[in-house]
Amino acid sequence: MSAVLLALVIASKLDQDNRIRLTGRFVAVDGDTLAQGNQRFRLEGIDAPEIAQTCGVEPAVDPCGSSARARLAAFVSEPSFSCSGGGVDRYGRQLVRCVADGLDVNRAMVREGLAVAYGDYGGEEAAAREEGLGIWSGPFDRPSDWRRIHRAGMEETEHASGLFALLRRWLGIN
Numbered sequence: 525m526s527a528v529l530l531a532l533v534i535a536s537k538l539d540q541d542n543r544i545r546l547t548g549r550f551v552a553v554d555g556d557t558l559a560q561g562n563q564r565f566r567l568e569g570i571d572a573p574e575i576a577q578t579c580g581v582e583p584a585v586d587p588c589g590s591s592a593r594a595r596l597a598a599f600v601s602e603p604s605f606s607c608s609g610g611g612v613d614r615y616g617r618q619l620v621r622c623v624a625d626g627l628d629v630n631r632a633m634v635r636e637g638l639a640v641a642y643g644d645y646g647g648e649e650a651a652a653r654e655e656g657l658g659i660w661s662g663p664f665d666r667p668s669d670w671r672r673i674h675r676a677g678m679e680e681t682e683h684a685s686g687l688f689a690l691l692r693r694w695l696g697i698n
Contacts, residue, residue, distance in 0.1 A: 543610040546620065550600045550607070555592025555639055557617070558600065558607070565607060567630045568619040569644030571667045572596075574674075579664035588659050592638040599624040599632070640666055 546565070550558045555572025558565040572592040573579065579588035599605060602624040609620035622629040633639040635648040637658020653660045665673065 552597040571642040572639035580662035
């Protein structure tokens, strides 16, 4: 039993040693993505609304995607802002956990109702939901659902415009 515990402690330490620390100027692309130069970073363990996503219903529609980005931008503007990461997501973005003034930014984004938990921070999501904070103040689509719905709509639009372009060329119409 103690050998297993020792192995877990060593593995955990090695995992921490593989994480690199990132400092410098970051830009908030959206509520869970950062840019630094041409590199992109994804906040690990959360999923924030997309920049064009809205939450709620009329007359209380919230631009929740823009709100999440604005909050992340506020964290990024802190002089002490830094991130550490080690993994990479399927889009090639480095997965990071960030800190500003000693505050876990990823955790705060979920706790403030500006992102949903995505593998981590389930307790923070439950608390934000119970208090009706941010996205939890009314109906909304989870970011993954919103992307799926809107990606399908974009693909249909792109497909239709491609067919119209082909038809115009075939008919000789510019």
